[in-house]
Amino acid sequence: MLKSIKWLIILLAVGMFFQGSILFAKGDVVRLTYWPSSNPQEIELAKVIVDEWNHEHPDIQVDMQPLPASQSSEEVLLAAVAAKTTPDICSNIWPGIVAGFAEANALVSLDNFKDFWDVVLSRTPEDILETFRSKDGHIYQMPWKGNPIMMEYNVKLFSNAGISKPPRTYSEFMMAAQKLTRDTDGDGIIDQWMGIINVSPVWWHRFFDFYSLYIAASGGRTLFKDDKVDFDNEYAIQVFQFLQEGFKKGYFPKGTLQGNQFLLENVAIQFVGPWDIGFLEKHKPENFEYDFAPLPIPDNTPEPILTYSDPKNIVIFNTTKHPEEAWEFVKFLVSKECDLQLLKICYQIPFRKYLDIDSTFKKYFEENPKMLRFAKQIPYTRGTDNIAQLKEIFDVIAQAFEYCCVYDKKTPEKAVRNAAERCQRIIER
Amino acid sequence: MKKAIFYIILSLVAVAFIYPFVWMTSATLRPEIEISSLSPFSHNFSISNYKAVLEKIPIGRAFLNSLFVSSSITFSVLIFSSIVGYALSRLKFRGRDPIFMVILFTMMIPFQITVIPLYVLMVKFGWTDTYLALIVPGMISAFGILLFRQYFKAIPQAIIDAARIDGCSDLGILFRIVWPNSIPALVTVAIITFMNTWNEVLWPLIVIRKQSIMTMPQMVTLFAVGGQAEQVGAELASAMMLAAPVVIIYCIFQRHFIASMAYTGLKG
Amino acid sequence: MRRSRRDENNRVGYLMVSPYFIFFLLFVGYPLMFSLVLVFHKWNIIGPMKFIGFGNFWQLLHDALFWKSLGNTLIFLTIHIPLQIIIALVIANILNQRIAARGFFRAAFFLPVVVSGVVVTILWQQLYSQETGLFNTLLSRIGLPKAPWLISTRLAMPSIAIMATWKNVGLYIVLFLTGLQSIPLSLYEVADLDGASEVQKFFHVTIPMLNPTMVMVVILSTLGGFSLFIEPYVMTGGGPMNSTLSCVLYIYKQAFYFNHMGYAATLGFTVALIIMIVVIIQRKLVETEIYT
Structure with missing residues (x-):
């Protein structure tokens, strides 16, 4: 009997170890968890972006975990919000669920960051931004990308x-x-x-x-x-x-x-x-x-x-212990550099002003004329x-x-x- | 003449039961365009579908998760259910029969009523996305208790008395005397518990959303439903990987499987 | 001395059933009580709970989809149970004769029982596939039109019932076989003396003697029908037009697609109640006194 109990404890301990291995890896550096979408292109994009970020920011290390597969990401996110196991940052947010999450106090209101308006207004077309404003006047989602159908x-x-x-x-x-x-x-x-x-x-x-x-x-x-x-x-x-x-x-x-x-x-x-x-x-x-x-x-x-x-945006969840660092990473995600990667790897359109005339993207659109058509369609779209x-x-x-x-x-x-x-x-x- | 008809019927039915598996095995090895072919043979066999599965999902990890979860539950059910079954069959104590009635009653509660509150409980415990949510709620089975109680009753009192005179405690009696005399019951409970846990999908789908903790049937389900598979061959290959270990074990121990599973009739 | 032994027995007895007791309180008792709380509340699991009295039950009464899911279960059962009993009875009776390779046949029929439902579902989804499925290829090979197995509202649930029969019938063959082997031969001998034909013997001896097995098969299949989830979840998503929406799939949808925890609990509560009533009625209807 004692022997069997010992085995049971060992088995459980092994399980706990699998579970807890992440916890033990803590150090002085800030660790952030980031969930991108789980399709192969977006995982590749996330890898490229996260590698570069981690290389440049040894003190803020981002751990990328693709959103678990399911019939819909919304289902997974809801379960995570309920269980308070949300990541620090998620970049696959359909604006249709933001209202519910904001009501449940699950999201960090981004307009509280002092440079929010500078960042967002320099990138996002204002009419698009307005569609993402919540009823309480706050903005909980960083406009990221769209896919005109x-x-x-x-x-x-x-x-x-x-x-x-x-x-x-x-x-x-x-x-x-x-x-x-x-x-x-x-x-x-x-x-x-x-x-x-x-x-x-x-x-x-x-x-x-x-x-x-x-x-x-x-x-x-x-x-x-x-x-x-x-x-x-x-x-x-x-x-x-x-x-x-x-x-x-x-x-x-x-x-x-x-x-x-x-x-x-x-x-x-x-x-x-x-x-x-x-x-x-x-x-x-x-x-x-x-x-x-x-x-x-x-x-x-x-x-x-x-x-x-088909907009998908970025949010910071309220479970984060490091909102400022998370915000820094979000800013990086919507930088010109990452927007170009988004175009190149995923063939998706960033919500960015003057995309079709900006010199950063000029070469890309010359090489991918079909993408230019989508970029030009963006102003003629609606969200949810x-x-x-x-x-x-x-x-x-x-x-x-x-x-x-x-x-x-x-x-x-x-x-x-x-x-x-x-x-x-x-x-x- | 009559015999001949019997053999024909049996063979036809046997083909109906086995051929789909043969077809499936061969379909996972064929290129996509040949999938609708009736014959299991092809000149273009390759393992590319299996490669695709291994590339797309961490199915090896899911296999280990399933193995870990199912073994832990089986192990714990054997121990705890036999302890309770022993107490209910070999000890006389006040309230024993009412307790047994309660256990019988819990077997009759349909899971539909408890599944949502149980999920909420897991959320409150903070157990979602951990092995605990998969293992702990399955650690004792009323069915196991029932079966052990039944089986232990038949063990001669004389052996137990002899052990008691030797100074054996009740746990000692259970594990040293009763267990070795109850191998068929242990095998039955082990097989049924293991199979039920291994094949369970709904509960993992509810409490586990993290890929690294997912069980194998759950991952295969999501692979098929979530559209990640993209190709039928890959979808079938993942199903094949889920079926293979069970089928192999079944082929070796089929007598025990059939005898044990026939016992589940007790459940009703 | 005697007394202390009884006290000792009490103590050890309670100690030994205590793991179950703790387990029972946590994972059966608590959920049952909490379900009684949930059914009176509206709750999206991430916000506060709101008491709405019998609101959930009122909504359920007017919820066409809930009734549809019950109706679908009924369709499933009316096909699944008779089909299963007939096939299992026939095969079990054949296997009960002097048959060579009986073990092989039994093992073959039992194979789908041990394989995970997910595997069977994924496999049959391909077999049923409209353009490339094995069944339709077979049908067109022999000159018949293709059948819209999973796309037609009329055929989809029966298709699932057929698949479920294929998956489970092996178990019932074994159960019937066990039942058959426990019928005393003397009963048949008495019937022979009365000059009974094979058919008469089957209906007057075999069937009544198999009654306990029959009850079990009916009840197990019924429970299976009310627990249907993975089959429609993977194959049809509940469609076409909700014709394969099962009770559990609907509970899952309400809980995890739309976050209606209170309503989902109400559905679960009601379905559980219905299951218990149905099983009791079935017992009354199917179970007969065995006379020997």
């Missing part, structure tokens, strides 16, 4: 089908779709589609279809106005109609197909952000030609065409609303999308009306 298309598939330029309106889109959705090998099964839209009902997938298209169709509206639901309108209905028609006519496949269908040249378009350039450049086969165009819009909608900016229940709102929309667009069980009018009513109830609860 655009229509990516396969140039060869379009030209082979005799279409000279990418469709701009919904009717042009449907006309092209009719030509591009077909059975290429004659076995009676459709094997090429107009586009691919993720049909998973997970809420954040709707950023890249409904929400982006809605911003484009409505000329830049978001879901709420003065804390009231504001999408019960013709634009939302038109977007639903558009998506519904696409699925109904088989222009977008409903099943989950294996592999990246755009890369396999089985689909002609998809709605994505600039990050896909990095992926395609790495994996594309020979003679693969692609380009980007603005999102399709309802007929007779005036230009310019806006889109969702400052609503604490935004995840639930998107879940409601995801369900309406599934019922109406994918499975054609509800009319667009009814789907939009019901969703709007449910959302109103959620924010009033």
Whole structure:
């Protein structure tokens, strides 16, 4: 018995050691934990940035740990806030969760740092900054980067089908779709589609279809106005109609197909952000030609065409023991040098003024003309609303999308009306 | 004639149970475009899918975590459940039967009711993202107690009395006399506890968000769900790595596995 | 002397059950009590708790998704339980004959039982895949149209039920086999004397004698149905159109997607209550007195 207890204690002690090994490594230097996003490009970026920072700041050492994998980073962050195991700094913050975290007192208000305004105003366009201001007037998130969602298309598939330029309106889109959705090998099964839209009902997938298209169709509206639901309108209905028609006519496949269908040249378009350039450049086969165009819009909608900016920002969590040092690191993360790395490694667009004319970035954009298009789109983007229940709102929309667009069980009018009513109830609860 | 039909049915069903695993094994070795092929053979076998898994996720670490967590729990369940089972079967003390009823009752509580409050408890203890959250709530099993109680009852009183006369304490009796006479019960509890812990996914998903503490099934689940796998081959390869150790052990000890798992019927 | 021995027994007895007692208080008793607190509160786990009386239960009554998840469980059970019992009974009866390589067959059928549910789910997700899955490839090979296994709202839950049957049936084969082997041969001999046919023997001797096993199979499958989580979580995310949303997946969603701890606890509380009622009813319905 004694022997067994001894073993049990040893086993537990080994576990504790795994656990505690980080604690023992403390010294005089300040140690900060930094969570970047967990996709391979952003991990690489974080490594480059952190290595350089640690090299230059022997007294403030940053420990990089990618955000753990999950269905959504928001889920992980919430669990961390609840358990008070948040890192000092996290750079993968979707503004939609900031309101809730700020209410729960989990974040450091950045405008208390004395050089905050100098730093932020010299970099961030003011109208973008304002969208990230919380209701209490404070700013809890350092604007970092955005990924304007655009229509990516396969140039060869379009030209082979005799279409000279990418469709701009919904009717042009449907006309092209009719030509591009077909059975290429004659076995009676459709094997090429107009586009691919993720049909998973997970809420954040709707950023890249409904929400982006809605911003484009409505000329830049978001879901709420003065804390009231504001999408019960013709634009939302038109977007639903558009998506519904696409699925109904088989222009977008409903099943989950294996592999990246755009890369396999089985689909002609998809709605994505600039990050896909990095992926395609790495994996594309020979003679693969692609380009980007603005999102399709309802007929007779005036230009310019806006889109969702898919913003991700940086926060300092209240659990930090070293807010000043963390702030120093945040400043480094948004420096010109790191912004250039962000462009180079991740193909994502920093929220920075004069990006397209700044000499630091000139060479990069000359070499990557496709990225310039995204940089120029940034002023024509919208983010998300400052609503604490935004995840639930998107879940409601995801369900309406599934019922109406994918499975054609509800009319667009009814789907939009019901969703709007449910959302109103959620924010009033 | 009748026999022949029986063999045909059995063989067909056996194929239905085994072929998916064969297909899966071969699919992990094939390139992506051949994945829909029915036949398990290919000229292009490679281990690139496994390489991709090893590059993308620290699955080795997850394997060790799972091993550590499952062994700790199994070990502790054997010790503590047998202590309680011994007291309930071989000692007479006031309140023994009510206590046994309480234990029976706890077995019938569906986990759905306790899972959220238990998570909150872990948060309050500061145990989330630690091995403690994975191990401690599983350290005693009511099922183990029940089974040990049942088994220990059948041990002849004479052996126990003899040991007591020799001056053995109750713990001494339990570990020196009762344990060696209860190997089948110990094996059963060990196998069931180990398997249940090894295969558990929901609880790790709730309390562990840190990659370095994740258990193997949890990591494989997130690899598939989180879209990190990107390729079906890699997804299947990760599942294969999760299945392989269990299948190998099963093939060696299948008799014990089947006998033990059939015992879980007691649970209902 | 006798008395002190009893006191000693009391002391040692309490000492030996004390680990369980502490454990029970912490990890069963406390959560049960705390669940009773949670159900009356609105709480996002990071802010303060707010007392809302029966608000959560009121919301639950009007929550279409909660009822949907119960309905889905019902669909799962109505397919899973009969399918499982029929297959397990047939195979167990065959295996109960003089069969060569019985051990091999038994081991083969049992293989999916020991493999983790995650593995089975990932594997079957590929088998069910619309364009490249094994099943659809097979179907089109023999000239039948492809089936929308996981994409159709009607088929998705049955597909999961079939997979669950494949995963678990091995265990029930073994349970039935044990049950069959414990039926005294004399019962069959008596039936033979009465001139009973094979079919009659099966329905009048075998089935009644297997009743305890049957009860167990029904109850275990029911508990499994109400605990369904990893299968829809990995395969469908609860879709299409919530047709595979299971009770536990819904609890998980409410708790960890939307931070509704109070509401999630209420769901858990209600589901647990329903499980207990269902199991009691099943016991009453399925269990019969065994006459010998």
